[in-house]
Amino acid sequence: MKVLVAGGAGFIGSNLIDALLAEGHEVVCIDNFFIGTRENIAHLKDEPRFKLYEQDLTELEALKAIFQREKFDYVFHMAANSDIQASAEKPEVEYKNTYTTTFCILECMRLYGVKRLFFCSTSAVYGDAQGSQVNELFSPLAPISYYGSCKLGSEALISAFSYMNDLHSLVFRFPNVIGPRLTHGVIFDFIKRLRQEPGQLTILGDGRQCKPYLHVSDLVECIMRFKDQVPAGVTTYNVGGSTQSTVTGIAEIVCREMGLKDVAFHYTGGRGGWKGDVPVFAYNLDKIHAAGWQATMTSDEAVAQTVRDVL
Amino acid sequence: MKVLVAGGAGFIGSNLIDALLAEGHEVVCIDNFFIGTRENIAHLKDEPRFKLYEQDLTELEALKAIFQREKFDYVFHMAANSDIQASAEKPEVEYKNTYTTTFCILECMRLYGVKRLFFCSTSAVYGDAQGSQVNELFSPLAPISYYGSCKLGSEALISAFSYMNDLHSLVFRFPNVIGPRLTHGVIFDFIKRLRQEPGQLTILGDGRQCKPYLHVSDLVECIMRFKDQVPAGVTTYNVGGSTQSTVTGIAEIVCREMGLKDVAFHYTGGRGGWKGDVPVFAYNLDKIHAAGWQATMTSDEAVAQTVRDVL
Numbered sequence: 001m002k003v004l005v006a007g008g009a010g011f012i013g014s015n016l017i018d019a020l021l022a023e024g025h026e027v028v029c030i031d032n033f034f035i036g037t038r039e040n041i042a043h044l045k046d047e048p049r050f051k052l053y054e055q056d057l058t059e060l061e062a063l064k065a066i067f068q069r070e071k072f073d074y075v076f077h078m079a080a081n082s083d084i085q086a087s088a089e090k091p092e093v094e095y096k097n098t099y100t101t102t103f104c105i106l107e108c109m110r111l112y113g114v115k116r117l118f119f120c121s122t123s124a125v126y127g128d129a130q131g132s133q134v135n136e137l138f139s140p141l142a143p144i145s146y147y148g149s150c151k152l153g154s155e156a157l158i159s160a161f162s163y164m165n166d167l168h169s170l171v172f173r174f175p176n177v178i179g180p181r182l183t184h185g186v187i188f189d190f191i192k193r194l195r196q197e198p199g200q201l202t203i204l205g206d207g208r209q210c211k212p213y214l215h216v217s218d219l220v221e222c223i224m225r226f227k228d229q230v231p232a233g234v235t236t237y238n239v240g241g242s243t244q245s246t247v248t249g250i251a252e253i254v255c256r257e258m259g260l261k262d263v264a265f266h267y268t269g270g271r272g273g274w275k276g277d278v279p280v281f282a283y284n285l286d287k288i289h290a291a292g293w294q295a296t297m298t299s300d301e302a303v304a305q306t307v308r309d310v311l
Numbered sequence: 312m313k314v315l316v317a318g319g320a321g322f323i324g325s326n327l328i329d330a331l332l333a334e335g336h337e338v339v340c341i342d343n344f345f346i347g348t349r350e351n352i353a354h355l356k357d358e359p360r361f362k363l364y365e366q367d368l369t370e371l372e373a374l375k376a377i378f379q380r381e382k383f384d385y386v387f388h389m390a391a392n393s394d395i396q397a398s399a400e401k402p403e404v405e406y407k408n409t410y411t412t413t414f415c416i417l418e419c420m421r422l423y424g425v426k427r428l429f430f431c432s433t434s435a436v437y438g439d440a441q442g443s444q445v446n447e448l449f450s451p452l453a454p455i456s457y458y459g460s461c462k463l464g465s466e467a468l469i470s471a472f473s474y475m476n477d478l479h480s481l482v483f484r485f486p487n488v489i490g491p492r493l494t495h496g497v498i499f500d501f502i503k504r505l506r507q508e509p510g511q512l513t514i515l516g517d518g519r520q521c522k523p524y525l526h527v528s529d530l531v532e533c534i535m536r537f538k539d540q541v542p543a544g545v546t547t548y549n550v551g552g553s554t555q556s557t558v559t560g561i562a563e564i565v566c567r568e569m570g571l572k573d574v575a576f577h578y579t580g581g582r583g584g585w586k587g588d589v590p591v592f593a594y595n596l597d598k599i600h601a602a603g604w605q606a607t608m609t610s611d612e613a614v615a616q617t618v619r620d621v622l
Contacts, residue, residue: 095414146471161402161457
């Protein structure tokens, strides 16, 4: 089939494109290179089933022209500002790149009759659930970051557009995803700083922030497995591994994989790393497990694999 | 105090302004007259404590200038596209007038340090709950109209902005509100059509659609009573009357109040009036009742009063 990967030059998007091409599909990528990079898709430049539009997804008229021309069978919406910490000082970035992209994509799907959608959502829609094992029906959904709020707003749009236009929409809410082509986040940051100064590492918070990390290969395999069996309406899954990693644990894994010994850890203290961060988080994965999927790596294994991917 | 009523020339906004002025506050109204009318605020033209800006709330730079100049103590955000049926064919209206207005107001509150917000939300955030008595923690929130989805997206923004900027936000989710200055909806429509043709009335659906109607005087009294006791974070209430009116019942009340007899009702048939409409709806009001508030009118009384208000 012919698919659009919106935000396809990003970390997750580019990994998904590789899997879609491997399964024989024709892939159109739209990216504005705000966070995505040319490097992430450089290996596809001679691939005849791959096509790139350098285009901002919030320019609705230009997007309409692409939809009219390409006639997509399926849209994978992976475009967003994925750097939550950066948008804390500039919520407009989320309004534009996380929410408005969703609106424009859905409006084009409505106008050009595209019926199938995959959407990258996030554990951030749950807000700070204070350690509860949140499942897909957790309430209230009270996001504490601009990112989480614009993802939840996007889910709300998908709900109405799906009902009004008979879409088949698959929404995955996942936590931190890591792996090759990672562009930011704690692992990326630790590696960068340890390269500059291998003897010590400053850690935000008390180091006990504890979250599940998912390797992008597990996530992409899950998308590929579920993408063709979506009923009418919206189907939402929590997707993740069953274990968590602490920030101190991540620091230890990074040091070990980099071959560093006796690194001094300095903690800035406090519960969270930064405002809008959710410091302790656990996922209920009963629904996706019951559907027959499990991550192949534990959270710590995903961290270790990512350090090897990135080094 | 000095307050902003965003969308203050609209039906609910203009009724709220009257109450705020009566309590002695200084009121600034911003409206683009998209749905609001000059007539709704014409009686305030010589009121020294009232000021009007004709301004689209989505023009962020212009809005910033007003916030900088006026130094508000409180923002009442009543601006939205309130004509759900009209936006069913044009979701962009909701993206702009219902969602983007919220983003721009919150961004100005963040930048200029305004800490208190009242937000008009809606029962439409619940989607089609198929007759469940929905309370504030009902899950999943799956709006079926573009209007409901943009209101839910707005609530998500309020959640994050409140957390990040220590706002005190009060969110009322209410069903159809009716009363003087009503501009659209079933009562407005029935009166208009019966004036043109007093002998017969076409009713969308099977007439058994059943919803709670709230008189605007009850809603405004509730806002005024709760506005000053909002803790930090977001406080959400369902607000409404405890009874419902059927569409056929509304038609009968309108005919009676208009002094019409033997009007022939014709039904278009089917469950809902139009796509995106929620035909049967019941509210759980335990939380607002426990806080000491009850509507003074039943739903049918509110309908009858509105016909008298509007005639």
